Amino acid sequence: xxxxxxxxxxxxxxxxxxATQSIAWLFVRPYRFPQFIxxxxxxxxxxxxxxxxxxxxxxxxxxxxSWIAFDxxxxxxxxGVSTSLALARELGPVMTAxxxxxxxxxxxxxxxxxxxxxxxxxxxxxxxxSPKQYLIAPKIVAAAIATPFLxxxxxxxxxxxxxxxGVFLCGVDPGVYIHNLKSFLAPWDIYHGLIKSIIFGxxxxxxxxxxxxxxxxxxxxxxxxTNESVVLGIVFTLVMDYFLSVIIPTGxxxx
Amino acid sequence: xxxxxAAISFRGVHKQFSLDQAPVLAGLDLDIKQGEIHVLIGxxxxxxxxxxxxxxxxxxxxxGQVSVFGSEIAELNDYQLREMRMxxxxxxxxxxxxxxxSVYENIAFPLREHRKEMSEQEIRxxxxxxxxKVELEKAIQKMPEELSGGMKKRVGLARAMALKPKxxxxxxxTTGLDPVTAQVIDTLIEKSTREVxxxxxxxxxxxxxxxxxxxxxxxxxxxxxxxxxxxxxxxRSQHPVVLxxxxxxxxx
Numbered sequence: 087x088x089x090x091x092x093x094x095x096x097x098x099x100x101x102x103x104x105a106t107q108s109i110a111w112l113f114v115r116p117y118r119f120p121q122f123i124x125x126x127x128x129x130x131x132x133x134x135x136x137x138x139x140x141x142x143x144x145x146x147x148x149x150x151x152s153w154i155a156f157d158x159x160x161x162x163x164x165x166g167v168s169t170s171l172a173l174a175r176e177l178g179p180v181m182t183a184x185x186x187x188x189x190x191x192x193x194x195x196x197x198x199x200x201x202x203x204x205x206x207x208x209x210x211x212x213x214x215x216s217p218k219q220y221l222i223a224p225k226i227v228a229a230a231i232a233t234p235f236l237x238x239x240x241x242x243x244x245x246x247x248x249x250x251x252g253v254f255l256c257g258v259d260p261g262v263y264i265h266n267l268k269s270f271l272a273p274w275d276i277y278h279g280l281i282k283s284i285i286f287g288x289x290x291x292x293x294x295x296x297x298x299x300x301x302x303x304x305x306x307x308x309x310x311x312t313n314e315s316v317v318l319g320i321v322f323t324l325v326m327d328y329f330l331s332v333i334i335p336t337g338x339x340x341x
Numbered sequence: 342x343x344x345x346x347a348a349i350s351f352r353g354v355h356k357q358f359s360l361d362q363a364p365v366l367a368g369l370d371l372d373i374k375q376g377e378i379h380v381l382i383g384x385x386x387x388x389x390x391x392x393x394x395x396x397x398x399x400x401x402x403x404x405g406q407v408s409v410f411g412s413e414i415a416e417l418n419d420y421q422l423r424e425m426r427m428x429x430x431x432x433x434x435x436x437x438x439x440x441x442x443s444v445y446e447n448i449a450f451p452l453r454e455h456r457k458e459m460s461e462q463e464i465r466x467x468x469x470x471x472x473x474k475v476e477l478e479k480a481i482q483k484m485p486e487e488l489s490g491g492m493k494k495r496v497g498l499a500r501a502m503a504l505k506p507k508x509x510x511x512x513x514x515t516t517g518l519d520p521v522t523a524q525v526i527d528t529l530i531e532k533s534t535r536e537v538x539x540x541x542x543x544x545x546x547x548x549x550x551x552x553x554x555x556x557x558x559x560x561x562x563x564x565x566x567x568x569x570x571x572x573x574x575x576x577r578s579q580h581p582v583v584l585x586x587x588x589x590x591x592x593x
Contacts, residue, residue: 116454205437212397213451214426216419 104299105292108226111219121224129190129225129291130232137236138243140185144177145169145244146251153256165256166263167270169248170241174275178241179234180327183286186233187319191294194225195315198298199308207299222299226291233287234280241279282330289326290319347408348508348540349373349396354405356391356564365391366402367564373508378534378541380551382586383561389544390434392561393512396542397429398422409508427455430501430539432511432530436493438485438500445481448472448500455504471499475529491522495529502533509534511543515550523547527554548590552576560586 112118149169156162198221201207210217245267252258297315301307351371357364365388373379373396383389394400395407398414407414409425417425438447448468452459459467472478475495485493494514501509511530515523531554534541545551551558552572559569560583568580576592578584587593 116457204440205433205435206439208394208397208399209431209433209437209439211399212426212429212431213454214423215454216423 101292101296104222104296105226105288108218108222108292108295111216111223112227114216114219118220118224121220122228125224125228126232128193129186129228129287130235133186133189133232133236134239136189137182137185137240140181141173141178141240141243142247144181144240145173145247145249148172148177148244149248149251150256153252153258157256162256162258163262163266165252165258166248166267169252170245170267170271171275173241173244173248174271174279175331176279176327178237178244179279179282179286180323182233182237182240182283183290183323184320186229186236186287187290187294187316187323190229191290191319192312192316194291194294195298195301195312196308198222198295199301199311202299202301203304203307217299222295225295226288229287229291230284231287233290234283237279237283238276241276278331278334281334282327285326285330286323289322293318293322347372348375348410349542350406350408351392351395352406352408354392354395354402354407356388356395356400356402364403364564366395366405368405369561369565371559371566371569373540373542374557375507375540376538377556378531378543378554380555380558381542381544381561382546382548382551382558383544384586385546387561388564389546389561390512393510393542393544396510397431398425427504428507430504430506430509432494432497432501432509432514434512434516436485436497438493438496440485442485443481444472444477444483444485444488444496447485447496448503451500451503467503468499471503472496474502474533475499491518491526494518494522494526498526498529498533502537505537505539507539509539509541511541511545513545514543515545515547523550524553530554548586548592552592 149165152168153162153165156164156168198207201221207217210220249263252263253260294315297311297318301311349372351369354366354369355364356366369388369392371381371392381389381392391400395402396409398417401415409428412425414422414425439450442450445468448471449464452464452467456464469478469481472481475498477492477495477499480488480492480496485496488496509530514530515526518526527550530541530543552575555572557569557571558575559566561567562582568575568578568583570578575583576587584593
């Protein structure tokens with residue numbers, strides 16, 4: 087249906103319309119706090135262990151690889167700050183977005199898709215309940231709020247992993263490691279990552295919900311939608327990451 | 342209220358999903374009167390379920406009008422459409438119970454959404470009353486996956502009647518059920534609607550059930566209504582397609 091460049095623009099327009107219509111329902115009674123809390127628990131709380139685990143090892147490997155490079159030129163004291171900067175500005179938000187897509191996003195698509203093909207979404211509509219209000223809006227808002235928290239935890243745990251490897255495996259002086267980290271890591275590096283995470287969470291949830299909402303053709307369609315939502319979620323994250331990195335002002339880092 | 346006025350009215354409704362296929366609805370004209378049980382029958386793929394989706398505002402016609410109690414659906418905004426849907430109870434072909442909720446929660450769901458004034462105790466009382474009517478009071482805590490096809494249909498009917506709708510719509514209510522269970526479902530539908538003087542609009546290909554419970558029967562063929570008659574009149578019809586349908590079902 088959508089082909090070529092015009093097709094991509096139309097698809098973006100469709101996604102934007104879907105997100106806008108869903109968010110508009112947030113301001114209509116009854117407010118869906120219980121559903122929002124459930125989604126926060128699912129997207130946020132239930133992702134904590136996997137985010138911590140991936141964060142720990144991402145920080146560890148990043149510290150190890152950067153130590154190899156820095157050691158060549160004799161600047162291994164910069165391992166801490168390079169690890170922290172990479173985690174706060176890039177790897178924290180991006181890896182968190184990818185994990186959220188794979189864990190929560192795929193589940194969102196599958197659940198909504200199954201509800202669509204088994205007429206449960208039609209049932210909601212016939213009961214005079216807006217599926218966008220009841221199902222979609224709480225997921226989008228919860229993802230936009232939970233993802234930066236998860237990215238923050240990813241970055242924090244990643245720094246612990248980086249410290250453990252940098253100090254205990256690579257032999258960087260702990261005092262120098264922390265001193266350089268404090269000296270060169272600015273608050274805006276953290277804000278930069280958190281702002282990106284809010285946008286990633288919002289977009290991922292929109293894509294995954296939209297894919298589920300427009301599912302057709304039974305069980306096969308649910309599988310196809312879920313697959314597409316994960317692929318699209320990851321691709322959108324990586325493409326957006328570049329543009330957001332450019333758009334979010336780097337100059338503010340010096341403020 | 343005029344009992345012969347239309348609860349749902351279709352006027353010249355056309356619907357075509359793609360240009361290389363024949364239209365599903367090709368100038369459909371049909372009235373569902375207030376208080377009547379109206380069964381729409383037809384062969385598979387003749388547009389029965391699409392007709393229902395138009396009545397509920399889940400689909401919009403390419404041309405023509407669909408009205409519910411005199412309000413044309415196409416002219417309603419989202420909020421008005423929501424209000425309009427409060428008139429309906431719907432039993433879906435696949436029942437569409439929420440599979441993460443128990444039988445009790447499924448039936449309580451529309452009450453919790455739309456009867457904010459009801460206490461939890463009143464909701465429980467209403468759910469138990471509905472389950473008693475469909476003879477499933479012992480299944481109150483079961484999950485949908487634990488129910489047989491017939492039981493699911495009965496729970497679906499209880500949920501559809503929870504808000505005391507003015508119009509009950511059923512999409513193939515007895516498809517896939519054995520004849521005895523099918524008759525139980527038909528009887529429950531008839532009893533539930535007659536009790537509250539609601540209209541019922543059923544689509545089915547079960548002519549036996551239609552003759553048993555309907556006030557009027559319509560038959561759809563190639564997107565148009567070819568006959569609307571009382572069950573007796575329907576049985577006497579000499580229309581060749583109706584005759585073929587009746588003969589194949591062993592009615593005549």
